[in-house]
Amino acid sequence: MSLSPLVDERYRLTLADLEGRPRRLRVANVTTQGVEELVPVLHFEGTTKRLVLTPAQSRQLIAITGSAIFANWIGQTVVLQPRRSGGEMQINIQPPDGPIRGHSLPAPRTDDQRGWRLTLIVVGLLALASLVAIAFNLSLFDSYLALLLP
Numbered sequence: 001m002s003l004s005p006l007v008d009e010r011y012r013l014t015l016a017d018l019e020g021r022p023r024r025l026r027v028a029n030v031t032t033q034g035v036e037e038l039v040p041v042l043h044f045e046g047t048t049k050r051l052v053l054t055p056a057q058s059r060q061l062i063a064i065t066g067s068a069i070f071a072n073w074i075g076q077t078v079v080l081q082p083r084r085s086g087g088e089m090q091i092n093i094q095p096p097d098g099p100i101r102g103h104s105l106p107a108p109r110t111d112d113q114r115g116w117r118l119t120l121i122v123v124g125l126l127a128l129a130s131l132v133a134i135a136f137n138l139s140l141f142d143s144y145l146a147l148l149l150p
Contacts, residue, residue, distance in 0.1 A: 013049040015082050015089050022081045024096055030070040040070060051080070051091065060093040 029043040033052065040058055042051040053061070062068050065076050079094045 011049060013044075013047070013051040013080075013091070015091060017049060018080060018082050018091065020082055022079050022094075024077060024079050026077045027073050027075065030073050032070075042073070054090075057091065057093050064093065064095045 025044040025047070027042055028045045031041045031043065031050075032038040033041050040053045042053060042061075044051070051057075061073060061076075061078070064078060065073050067073070077096045079096055081092045081094050083090055083092045085092075
């Protein structure tokens with residue numbers, strides 16, 4: 001988890017996102033985060049949320065892919081399984097051909113479309129105001145020109 005609850009809620013994959021069911025996802029990219037210790041972060045196709053790996057999850061992914069090289073993890077399909085371990089709920093990473101068949105994550109519910117519409121409306125209003133200002137200034141310019149040139 002990060003220091004920002006907003007980042008965790010909007011951009012980090014959590015147990016709540018799995019809705020108590022296994023989810024089958026394909027790794028789209030692997031990046032790292034951290035300053036003193038770099039931690040792998042999995043990016044998945046079809047979702048904007050990322051999974052910051054724990055050391056146990058990294059070992060699970062190495063066992064599934066047979067490689068500790070991040071580039072070899074890209075394109076792999078995995079199943080994210082909510083599991084209770086030591087009295088605490090965690091996300092386990094399992095191979096897709098195991099006994100558990102995962103479902104895809106539900107579509108993210110965001111306000112992105114509303115934001116784009118608002119942006120287009122604001123840009124349209126600014127363009128309209130600019131055209132009105134240009135037309136007004138041209139009519140003033142013509143009036144000044146008529147006064148200067150008899």
